[in-house]
Amino acid sequence: MKASVITTRYALILGAIALICTAILVGVYLLTRGTINDVVEKQQRSLLLEVVPQAHFDNDFLATCKIIDLPEAPFLNKIYIAKKADNLTAYAIQATAPDGYSGNIVLLIGITPVGTILGVRTLEHQETPGLGDKIEIRISDWVTQFTGILFNEETESSWKVKKDGGQFDQFTGATITPRAVVNNVRQSAKWTVTELKQHPEIINSFVNCG
Amino acid sequence: MTKENQIPIKQIEIEPVKIVEPSIWKTLFTQGVWSNNGALVQLLGLCPLLAVSNNVTNALGLGIATLFVLITTNTVVSSFRKVIPHDIRIPIYVMIIATAVTAIQLLMNAFAYSVYQSLGIFIPLIVTNCIVIGRSEAFASRNSVLHSAFDGFATGLGMLFSLVILGALREILGNGTLFDGLDLLFGEWAKSWRIDLLHLDSGLLFAILPPGAFIGLGFVLAIKNGIDYRKKKKL
Numbered sequence: 259m260k261a262s263v264i265t266t267r268y269a270l271i272l273g274a275i276a277l278i279c280t281a282i283l284v285g286v287y288l289l290t291r292g293t294i295n296d297v298v299e300k301q302q303r304s305l306l307l308e309v310v311p312q313a314h315f316d317n318d319f320l321a322t323c324k325i326i327d328l329p330e331a332p333f334l335n336k337i338y339i340a341k342k343a344d345n346l347t348a349y350a351i352q353a354t355a356p357d358g359y360s361g362n363i364v365l366l367i368g369i370t371p372v373g374t375i376l377g378v379r380t381l382e383h384q385e386t387p388g389l390g391d392k393i394e395i396r397i398s399d400w401v402t403q404f405t406g407i408l409f410n411e412e413t414e415s416s417w418k419v420k421k422d423g424g425q426f427d428q429f430t431g432a433t434i435t436p437r438a439v440v441n442n443v444r445q446s447a448k449w450t451v452t453e454l455k456q457h458p459e460i461i462n463s464f465v466n467c468g
Numbered sequence: 469m470t471k472e473n474q475i476p477i478k479q480i481e482i483e484p485v486k487i488v489e490p491s492i493w494k495t496l497f498t499q500g501v502w503s504n505n506g507a508l509v510q511l512l513g514l515c516p517l518l519a520v521s522n523n524v525t526n527a528l529g530l531g532i533a534t535l536f537v538l539i540t541t542n543t544v545v546s547s548f549r550k551v552i553p554h555d556i557r558i559p560i561y562v563m564i565i566a567t568a569v570t571a572i573q574l575l576m577n578a579f580a581y582s583v584y585q586s587l588g589i590f591i592p593l594i595v596t597n598c599i600v601i602g603r604s605e606a607f608a609s610r611n612s613v614l615h616s617a618f619d620g621f622a623t624g625l626g627m628l629f630s631l632v633i634l635g636a637l638r639e640i641l642g643n644g645t646l647f648d649g650l651d652l653l654f655g656e657w658a659k660s661w662r663i664d665l666l667h668l669d670s671g672l673l674f675a676i677l678p679p680g681a682f683i684g685l686g687f688v689l690a691i692k693n694g695i696d697y698r699k700k701k702k703l
Contacts, residue, residue, distance in 0.1 A: 268553060271556065272560070279564070282571065283567060283570050286570075286571045286575070290574045290577065290578040293578035387642075387677065
């Protein structure tokens with residue numbers, strides 16, 4: 259048998275198997291798609307509730323998501339708007355601290371328009387287990403120290419870790435990670451009480467998520 | 469001595485000694501789990517073994533995923549072993565493995581989301597695990613479907629065993645706990661399984677860091693080799 263015939267035969271066999279495998283995966287994807295979407299949405303909702311308690315909103319908080327694309331604030335990723343009886347009550351801001359010990363730390367920050375922090379949670383990080391991973395709520399309650407703290411221009415100087423003369427605790431043997439988180443929460447809060455407070459219409463220029 | 473007073477010698481018929489061979493199932497099981505363990509004897513699939521074994525939950529998650537991939541791929545490869553052309557068998561095996569892994573990844577995403585997130589890249593990396601393609605090539609392509617499926621189960625169980633042992637060792641030393649976060653895998657009811665073994669303010673950090681994985685594996689290998697050596701000595 260000619261080499262070209264054998265090659266063609268093998269190519270067709272591989273192509274057929276690839277198609278069968280793809281068809282199987284399409285089937286599995288279609289079967290799991292709904293569940294995956296539900297699970298992701300459920301997790302997002304529960305995370306949002308951790309940073310902005312239910313008492314602060316009656317709107318579909320998750321559906322208000324907008325992508326922030328500002329060259330002057332590259333650390334900001336997304337914003338969710340909480341409203342109660344059509345009045346603006348809070349924001350949930352997804353932000354990235356680029357200066358973690360092992361790279362980016364993605365945070366979710368709940369904040370009122372006047373600058374009171376309602377909650378902070380870590381969404382993603384690559385910090386050292388046992389040291390920097392204390393920014394995770396399941397490992398340590400360190401991030402809860404932000405809750406209830408007001409940010410304004412007078413208090414800005416205290417928005418540092420204790421080692422840098424501020425009010426926030428650092429971890430034993432790890433200062434870089436908490437410093438990155440504190441700085442990012444401070445920057446996000448500052449943007450909220452200055453830029454966003456002065457120009458609330460800026461939100462309309464942001465693209466909807468997903 | 470005369471012929472008369474000779475003691476008559478009885479003809480004793482010597483029956484052939486029946487050597488009781490262990491059944492194929494027992495052999496496959498002991499080979500997969502212990503004597504030819506993919507991770508602890510062949511030292512295959514060390515990347516995920518070392519990377520995700522910092523606690524039992526992650527170890528179980530990846531171990532169960534690998535177990536299912538091995539059973540699926542071995543079964544499929546064995547089912548089509550007579551029709552798969554020899555020259556292109558490896559790319560076909562890779563496609564079968566990739567399909568099984570992607571399907572399991574989607575299922576984990578749907579039904580064990582937290583574990584899926586914590587395992588991250590190591591689920592798709594099962595495709596590159598030499599244990600999986602090794603069993604397809606060495607066993608499933610030459611044996612019956614049932615035997616191949618069982619071989620996949622035994623080999624997967626061996627990998628799961630290695631992951632859990634190393635994960636437990638590192639979790640105990642690093643965090644002082646066992647089965648922490650098992651609810652992420654089995655649901656809320658598994659929260660009660662958590663055991664606080666060592667009440668540590670801060671555990672042995674080294675154990676849950678990457679170097680601890682290598683040293684932990686070294687100890688596990690040493691213990692296994694010690695057990696094997698003692699068994700040999702007894703024989």
